[in-house]
Amino acid sequence: MSQDPVEAAGQVTGEAVQEHRRSWVIDVRPLRGTAYRRMWVGNGVAYFGFQFTAVAVPVEMFSITRSSAWVGLLGIAALVPLLVFGLWGGAAADVVDRRKLLLASSTLAWVATAGLLAQALLALHNPWVLLALTAVQSAGFAVSSPARQAIIPRIVPAGLVPAANTLAYTTTTAGGVLGPLAAGLIFGVWSTDAGVTIAYAVDALLFTISFWATYRLPPIPPVHDDGVTAKPTAGLRGIADGLRFLVSQPVLLLSFAVDIVAMVLAMPRALFPEIAEDRFGGGSAVGWLFAAIAIGSVLGGLTSGWIGRIKRQGVALVLAVVGWGIAVGLAGLAHSLWLMVLLLAVGGAADLVSAVYRQSILQTFAPDRLRGRLQGVFTVVVAGGPRLGDLRAGATADVAGPTASWAGGGFAAAGLAVVLALSFPALLRYRPPAPAEDNR
Template sequence: MSQEPVEAAEQAVEEGGRKSWVIDVRPLRGVAYRRMWIGNGVSYFGFQFTSVAVPVEMFSITHSSAWVGLLGIAGLVPLLVFGLWGGAAADVVDRRKLLLASSTLAWLSTVGLLVQALLGVRSGVLLLVLTAVQSAGFAVSSPTRQAIIPRLVPAALVPAANTLSYTTTTAGGVLGPLAAGLIFGAWSTGTGVTIAYAVDAALFTISFWAAYKLPPIPPMHDDGGTAKPTAGLRGIVDGLRFLVTQPVLLLSFAVDIVAMVFAMPRALFPEIAEDRFGGGSAVGWLFAAIALGSVVGGLTSGWIGRVRRQGVALVLAVVGWGVAVGFAGLASSLWLMVLLLAVGGAADLVSAVYRQSILQVYAPDRLRGRLQGVFTVVVAGGPRLGDLRAGATADLTGPTASWAGGGFAAAGLAVVLALAFPALVKYRPPAGTEANS
């Protein structure tokens, strides 16, 4: 792989800059990272139309939040299988080629959603199947994409690069659901989901462009040599064997699972929007609120790379997320609920950046794909389990108890984990990886 993208970013590190709360944009000086950043941001904006349309369509077919929650399981099973395998494959094949192949699978599933909407199939089972296929593509592409980032920027700019990526995708997470909400407010559910799927399928092509323009990214030993293929069970086991010896990584995964399984209220948005706020564009605001807070948090994130007690910051962010979500579940005003979800979203961005940065700095390149595969299973699987938990408990206790109780439980459990296993709160990044800002 050419060293030009990394050299450009290293020059950005050397140039440094004054301390600021404004988001650090130095990684964008690398052409390869900049292309991937643009492609991911645009395609993620398009994906948000589907992420709103699928649960809305499912609820319109079944009139059950439990069925909406099942979408989480449909996405989780492929994540467990293909997330681990995709991470192992990212360590033994050219990561650019693997990203192109997995993105193609995800795009085909979106086309399938569009076709079933055009035909008016109205099958909850088919929605589950297509969600599973889409999840399989994501399970491979996500660890591959994240394993690429440390090959494009120097270690000192990894937190800044992750912050830029998260901020841009969450900006799409704001604008996409809001646009989807306008669609559902202007058209019937059937027409709205068709338009939403069509937008996603069209914008996904930008992601293909970004992946195609990347330089070759072959697997490398830590000493710079080409790695021999070890995909499959043996490669996965090698990554897991390394992981179980790293308590900091295990604990960072654990607090994220707690945060998402107990405090993710996404499966309740269609029901709450309809019953509490009269439906229409309210569902778009709910789906956008968390991402809106993440964008604001990202735009004021210049401090993130300067924090040395990253483990403490991670735990505090998870606690903040849980508390904000808990109070949001009790809100009777749409705008108060959106505001509290946005506060939670800002906290979630901080925790996401530190989780990703800790892993990317900890992991040697020869294992980075496999560990990113585990990371993908945890980070993407947690919200899907959260969907199942929220939907199932809402049918038993009501949506308010399911939502608010889960948020406060997540905050409490995060504190318990941090106190019981202090390795994470003691963590500081290795010397020489802090940003000069």
Template structure:
């Protein structure tokens, strides 16, 4: 094994992919972008709740983000298999940035429109849906395949670090200033941080589509190309089940639409920042102690266990009477989510051929980003029909139970085995 890929057995995070300059710049850009986006992720629901006073309206933000994901996620994945992925990232990033800038402008003008917030959320989601398949599909093109799990862990850990610092800082902003001023500052931070992403994307090398000639497939960014990816997915139960189990976890056990209402119960102010960052705190700690992830061969079974752990921890957090207990259980859920996210992404990236990777990444984007938005709608609507507690607790335990049922009735996923990384004894 070469010095570039050798590492000792360790529980600490594997940093070898950072030795690749292209990956290192991309990693920095992604981290800065997600840190900035967390300010918007907190500000939009807080502003919506301040305008409407309804968890259902907060949940509708999930729908506004889901529809563009369904349309542009699949299409963006097909385009990523046809055009240069660097150019696609640049164009789609402009769309996302424009949506964030519009949020800042409406806050500065004092516009109080729930419908406008829904529309701008949709614009941001469209840009994200187009860029995400290409951004993830390039990872196996810029690092050796053996380092893909480590690269994914680094990406997710950095993202969750932004998910910790961003909401906490946004919570401080909300506590110091009034709601109107707080959301304005939050949107401004997001606009500024996105410039780092532009820099990192601009420095990428050209990443043209993989050759298709040997496979008898003519490149297509239209419906035919999308259907080719879906046909491949339909014949691969391991991939299909990994997508389904993630949908179960996010639709039934994502409580974030309830955070504004729960924050009010605990006194408001910076509490909302702790709630939005708690899951990310756990994920970050899980990432920093993730040296073992690349050594697991039974990745399918590990994915199922992580999803069950996520559901149980979410359910228990909803039963907490004290904020610190709730934050602790949400953090445990976040650690489980980090593990499941790394294995889902790694299975997809290493299982799919590069000529189809963009399209399958598009489906992955729809599932991973669309699931939480459906979860927002479910959580908000259920809370209005029953109570916040029933929506939160019930959703967590239902997700854990359904994951177990799925694993037992469709065992292809738990039987899936990749070759674990062999560590050089020298």
């Protein structure tokens, strides 16, 4: 069967796939493809800008309410749109041109950022406004994320999908380092009111670069080349088709399950404003805490040349989740800022490994006709889990204190991940398909 023209235009040649150097240095071969390179630049800039908002919103919420439980509610405000629009956005990505869908949904997210800037300039100081704008922003992300991830296997060859995912995660987490640190500097120099205004303005400005990069992508229409004659839909029937495929794949289900455990029980993000103020005196400490996990992910990504060579990817995924939980649990007990940052960075490196394997397993399992829908489920799990984690962490902290909420959640996640893996060993037995196999 002839190759999709989009793939032919954007792919690295088959010969390049055979040139893999056995090195620990990050594999950059996917950047030889023009389409992937543009998408990589756009995503990196957008994520860097978003980090200013990701720090500013919880800081502003805690400043208004003085409650970590209210900060945790931001997770619920983001979760509900994720559940609805993540599944619908994934189904839409299998029906319409993925580039056009990405442009439209990214615009919606930018409108929400502009709204955050406006409410800061007007000094509304209303927690309900923050919750509402967070929900709108989450809806834009929920639609754009499945389209963005479903594009990757169309513009790089199957053998380079893990490398492409590693590059994407490493670059976005580099933004996750620099963005929070820059935001922390802003809050260290300016007052909270001025700091949040500047942070929202930076995010809104940088979005224009991301939008330009997405606009320059080639058309990526849906393809159906596996003998399936039923026309896909973006409605309930289309979503149900994706879910039916998912429940027939225990490896995918288990990869989702361990991620939910890791994020719901061990994500301490909602506690960062309170811990930064109570233990470390506020100021730039909050920026370091928000950046710490991403610092580890960047370092893990820069030394990730080995990731694509691992054959027991299921085992590696479980070990990474366990490492994440233990590192987060120990960090919650630390009373030195730099020790806490170090332990969170170790967790971040483990999280990068688990994220790459989860994404790569999904992309190699799914045929292109279902890839958007499964990416929609993936978005709900991957983005929804941390938001449930925000709620759990904030609510538990108000009852048992931030230390018990943080450390207890980390250790519980590590233990439950082991129990799941041993109880349902399909994930532990998983090995990736041979490079010659292509599920597109």
